[in-house]
Amino acid sequence: MGNKSVNLKALAAHLGLTVSTVSRALNDYPDISLATRKRVKAAADQLGYRPNQNARRLSIGTPETVCYLMPRQIGPNAQPFVAQLLAGLGEALNERNWDLLVSQADASVGDLASIERLVKSGRIAGLVISRPLKNDPRVKLMQSLGCPFVVHGRTEKSDDYAWYDVDGEDAFVTAVNHLARLGHRRIGFIGAPLQYQFAQERLDGYVRGLSHNGLDQDPALIQIAEFTDEGGTAAAGLLMDLDEPPTAIVCVTDMMALGTLEALHSRQIMPGRDVSVIGYDGLHFGKHAHPPLTTMAQPQAHAGRRLGDILLSIIDGAAPTKFQELQRANLVQRSTDGPVTTSTSTGQTHVSEREESR
Amino acid sequence: MGNKSVNLKALAAHLGLTVSTVSRALNDYPDISLATRKRVKAAADQLGYRPNQNARRLSIGTPETVCYLMPRQIGPNAQPFVAQLLAGLGEALNERNWDLLVSQADASVGDLASIERLVKSGRIAGLVISRPLKNDPRVKLMQSLGCPFVVHGRTEKSDDYAWYDVDGEDAFVTAVNHLARLGHRRIGFIGAPLQYQFAQERLDGYVRGLSHNGLDQDPALIQIAEFTDEGGTAAAGLLMDLDEPPTAIVCVTDMMALGTLEALHSRQIMPGRDVSVIGYDGLHFGKHAHPPLTTMAQPQAHAGRRLGDILLSIIDGAAPTKFQELQRANLVQRSTDGPVTTSTSTGQTHVSEREESR
DNA sequence: CTGAAAGCGCTTACAG
């Protein structure tokens, strides 16, 4: 049945009414008699009428659509959050029957041009930006375009727009504190390129954590790499090849931490016993690492939902600066953190009790 | 600058032309003089004019939008593919300047009603359905609606629509063959609920693999559970608690396989030495499992791109049945497969050479 | 309580 789906005109004709009346009946205008309202709705249901949204939105003057800007892909399966985030966003939007558009910068056009086109073409009422740079031109662009947006994360100067973020600096202070309490004094840092604000924040936290614990900061202990497992492996390799390698390593993401575990294993170093490793993200997969990865877990379950609600509020007219929400990450101790060992035995290792369990 | 973005009328006025002429100039109608075409485009660029897409699409009669139906969320980070898939889809759509909508069934409305509303409201020109059931009502619905769609996966009877899938049956024959060659004769199967077609296919492959290798089929060796790591752990527990436990286990997903590794570890059984485990998916994370997970890897990198291209072709008028593409998964040997061991020593285990490397 | 009309911002035959 290739029904060219019924439109208002057809429905009105069917009812012997005018489109104007039918439209108002469907939209529950009180000036339409209850009787006809019912009759119209029944007929609409029966004929399977659905208002054409393009037409409706053109008429009411809002696209009723919000866009999520995909972070650039870095390696395979590098975006474990995206699905969950979209689910949360969609949940918020579903409540109003709004649509969720997903966009990635068209390679041939560029990030900014893509965004500008998107908003100028009237397709979206708001935008979610993720993984911002320290100084992210997308933020300024959106501001100059006067289009509502919310950032998942923050930029360096984050006082004049809406964002939802996890306190990475605090998290790394916590991680370093934890390691210091375990006796570690040489703690390495594996970071991501510092144009990303999250990378800078976490580095700041690391540095603050060191000084808070009276530990010297050794530039050699700071390694920056791409935030993939391979990046982590490479960085950890450099760290462990130092004359005085660290006894503990904090990593800016769980993926990098997994890569770090690789580097340690290939050197016959047992993570959590010989060298401690703490990641960041709280990826579910970390449970299955070898050994299970200790990590600073961010409360990601509700990020999408919250971002959606914030964005809708701003679209409704709320001041963006009302929405600057900082969550805390918390230490999830699995098995890659442990007390510092005095003997630097990097020889043949045995499986410890601990490692076997969980 | 809160420019109420310029529209055609404004642009036309600015140029001293009529909207009709300006529109045709922008769309490169040959009957407009090259000179004015240039002049119009220059002005459009300068004023930052972008045609309102809602209006344009209403006029040209197509939403120029395609929708990806999110699979229902199963546990945290359970959808590692989604991001990559969306990226591929977006790439295909970007080439035509089409939009990608993401939709999840509105809980309060239901899957089918959500879809029906979506297509009847003229918002989408095509749909991507993923993870279909054996007998998936969404397929029939889309057919009766006469709306182009492509399925990522297949249903039981898959001859009359377009799909892109990986041959799960073949993959499990391969996995069983591999294990049989290693000497295993009691091979367990950890599957997902059989209303999912992928679950049935992989079970079929397992059964075929057994008979192909002259192995008896023991119902006790088949365990069905939710396809999460916890599901895998539970199922593997049941398997290993059998009087005659299997010496090898194939799992319908990598997540279940990771859960299986947990179950083995908690019983002091070393995967790959005492009991072999083969997963399915080829998740990147499997490399970091303990030990690294052997798996049937599906070539997922281009799925999204391919699905997008197929869907666009169908929208362009191609016959859906022209697009029924079956890919092969291939065995990625990491460290959880190994020859069957005679001694069923489930006591204290040592780290084998193998397990330490990679 | 219902209808006739204008408008949202485009595109596209149809004239001239």
Add this chain to the structure above:
DNA sequence: CTGAAAGCGCTTACAG
């Protein structure tokens, strides 16, 4: 080569 007009399918003041 350009303009005037109708139409895409809705919504919403404005009459009556």
